[in-house]
Amino acid sequence: MTRQAFMARLREGLRGLPAQTQADIMADYESHFADGQSAGRSEAEVAAALGDPDRLARELRAEAGLKRWEEARSPSSAGAAVFAVLGLGAIDIIFLLPILMGVVGALVGIAVAVLAVFFAGGVMFAAGPFTDPPGGAVAALMGGLGLMAGATSAGAVLTIVSIGLLNALVWYGRLHYRLLKPALEPQAQGTLA
Numbered sequence: 001m002t003r004q005a006f007m008a009r010l011r012e013g014l015r016g017l018p019a020q021t022q023a024d025i026m027a028d029y030e031s032h033f034a035d036g037q038s039a040g041r042s043e044a045e046v047a048a049a050l051g052d053p054d055r056l057a058r059e060l061r062a063e064a065g066l067k068r069w070e071e072a073r074s075p076s077s078a079g080a081a082v083f084a085v086l087g088l089g090a091i092d093i094i095f096l097l098p099i100l101m102g103v104v105g106a107l108v109g110i111a112v113a114v115l116a117v118f119f120a121g122g123v124m125f126a127a128g129p130f131t132d133p134p135g136g137a138v139a140a141l142m143g144g145l146g147l148m149a150g151a152t153s154a155g156a157v158l159t160i161v162s163i164g165l166l167n168a169l170v171w172y173g174r175l176h177y178r179l180l181k182p183a184l185e186p187q188a189q190g191t192l193a
Contacts, residue, residue, distance in 0.1 A: 001043075001044060001047040001048070002043050002044070002047070003033045003043040003046070003047065005047075006029075006033075006043075006047040006050070006053050007026065007029065007030070007033075007053075009053040009054060009057075010025070010026070010029060010053040010056060010057055011026060012057075013053060013054050013056070013057020013058065013060075013061070014026075014057050014060065014061065016061075017060075017061060017064055018064075021064055025060055029050065032046060032050060033046050033047075036049070073163070100169075103165065107158065107161075107162055107165075110154075110158055111155070111158060114151050114154045114155045114158060115151070117147055117150065117151040117154070118147070118148050118151035118152065118155075120147055121143075121144045121145070121146070121147025121148035121149075121150075121151060122144065122148060123144070124140055124143055124144035124147060125140070125141055125143075125144025125145060125148065126144070127140075128140020128141055128143070128144055129141065
């Protein structure tokens with residue numbers, strides 16, 4: 001594979017990443033080709049040593065998504081981290097996606113229940129003194145406050161659990177990346193030597 005073909009495939013695989021990130025990655029791989037050329041290697045030898053540009057792009061996109069989550073913990077960076085991990089391999093999608101769908105579905109269901117309990121507590125708190133609830137108006141006020149406080153606590157625990165699960169997913173992605181990288185490097189080192 002020629003330098004131009006390798007770089008074009010790598011650039012295509014990196015599409016969607018921030019422009020500065022793409023430029024840094026492309027410059028790094030251009031320097032690999034320049035170093036190889038100065039050492040007397042052909043473009044095809046350097047390209048073979050670097051590996052498949054499509055696979056490199058997937059790994060680099062995954063790493064960028066994981067870094068984005070670590071730098072800015074927001075819903076969009078969480079989504080980027082999840083898709084980065086899923087993008088590492090088709091086999092992982094077969095096993096990991098159903099599990100993730102189940103976990104995300106359960107978390108969304110619990111979040112809806114927490115919101116429903118919170119609003120039910122608010123209605124009990126607001127309407128209690130004007131209706132004739134069992135136990136009187138004070139019981140309705142206290143019951144409403146209790147429901148809202150319990151829902152708020154459950155929401156806080158749900159948030160902590162969600163962040164913990166996302167961090168576990170990021171850890172899995174990094175572990176997966178570390179396992180893939182050595183599998184590619186011996187081939188690359190054997191070709192470069």
